[in-house]
Amino acid sequence: MTSTFRLGTRGSPLALTQAAMVRAALCAAHGWREDAVEITVIRTTGDRVQDRALAEIGGKALWTKELDRALLDGAIDCAVHSMKDVETIRPAEIAIAAMLPRADVRDRLIGAESIAALRKGAVVGTSSPRRAAQLKRLRPDIATVVFRGNVDTRLAKLAAGEVDATLLAAAGLDRLGRGDTGVAIAPETMLPAPAQGAVGIETLTGSPAAALVAAIDHADTHACVLTERALLARLVADCHSPVAALATLAGGRMTLAAELLSEDGAEHVTGRIEGTRGEDLAETLATDLLARAPDAVRRLFAG
Numbered sequence: 376m377t378s379t380f381r382l383g384t385r386g387s388p389l390a391l392t393q394a395a396m397v398r399a400a401l402c403a404a405h406g407w408r409e410d411a412v413e414i415t416v417i418r419t420t421g422d423r424v425q426d427r428a429l430a431e432i433g434g435k436a437l438w439t440k441e442l443d444r445a446l447l448d449g450a451i452d453c454a455v456h457s458m459k460d461v462e463t464i465r466p467a468e469i470a471i472a473a474m475l476p477r478a479d480v481r482d483r484l485i486g487a488e489s490i491a492a493l494r495k496g497a498v499v500g501t502s503s504p505r506r507a508a509q510l511k512r513l514r515p516d517i518a519t520v521v522f523r524g525n526v527d528t529r530l531a532k533l534a535a536g537e538v539d540a541t542l543l544a545a546a547g548l549d550r551l552g553r554g555d556t557g558v559a560i561a562p563e564t565m566l567p568a569p570a571q572g573a574v575g576i577e578t579l580t581g582s583p584a585a586a587l588v589a590a591i592d593h594a595d596t597h598a599c600v601l602t603e604r605a606l607l608a609r610l611v612a613d614c615h616s617p618v619a620a621l622a623t624l625a626g627g628r629m630t631l632a633a634e635l636l637s638e639d640g641a642e643h644v645t646g647r648i649e650g651t652r653g654e655d656l657a658e659t660l661a662t663d664l665l666a667r668a669p670d671a672v673r674r675l676f677a678g
């Protein structure tokens with residue numbers, strides 16, 4: 376490792392905020408001065424492709440490929456990601472070395488006081504197949520349109536009247552200083568995306584950087600997010616699949632809740648399981664959900 380610790384990140388305002396959070400945590404853990412961590416901005420495919428629904432070009436490591444390359448080339452020591460955007464299956468050379476404590480996992484609705492309060496036939500901007508399906512499950516009259524760009528861009532499109540409302544992660548809004556934007560939707564109404572609200576730090580597997588980064592790991596967040604990711608792996612799903620999942624830990628017990636939907640939200644299946652070993656919970660719940668899923672849902676999952 377060189378004398379400075381090189382941290383790679385995307386360049387969006389949210390990504391830069393998250394990178395600064397990781398830098399602060401590393402400096403606090405190791406007694407480093409702030410300038411011991413050098414932040415390198417790396418442009419990803421996802422940042423360049425602003426004009427098409429991500430779901431249309433999914434499955435191509437949109438947010439991670441260039442950061443992976445930089446890690447593998449030794450250009451950076453670690454890469455910071457929203458765990459929600461990290462592919463389900465990662466290269467063996469790259470390890471999730473740590474996660475920051477999870478933030479608010481909920482989605483926020485912006486543009487109406489509640490989902491019920493949306494006008495009949497409202498148009499909601501979202502590029503998330505999960506959010507679109509969940510909205511239509513609750514309100515079949517609602518139409519969704521593709522909505523791209525970073526958080527500020529989306530809020531500007533909403534303000535310009537392009538849509539009636541949008542849904543965004545509370546975690547991102549809060550980190551951008553927009554804690555007063557929108558109303559939180561309870562997980563019981565709209566279960567969040569797997570890994571929503573979690574920031575992860577990747578390194579080369581077994582590298583000196585991995586050990587340094589492990590010092591800032593939040594074990595409970597890590598265990599919960601890995602469980603949600605294990606569910607995705609078992610379902611052969613990713614962040615473009617209409618699937619929601621949330622693991623929580625209390626008193627050493629883990630609860631995993633999940634929902635699979637058809638793309639139009641007309642059909643869905645939900646389940647919940649409690650136990651101690653996350654990977655076992657994910658395996659058991661995935662098997663159960665697939666067994667109970669209506670055909671229109673099952674065919675979207677498990678290959």
Ligand SMILES: NCc1[nH]cc(CCC(=O)O)c1CC(=O)O
Binds near residue numbers: 544570571
């Ligand atoms: N897919 C984009 C993305 N990836 C992570 C976040 C928010 C931060 C988080 O969930 O940790 C967002 C924006 C959003 O969904 O509103």
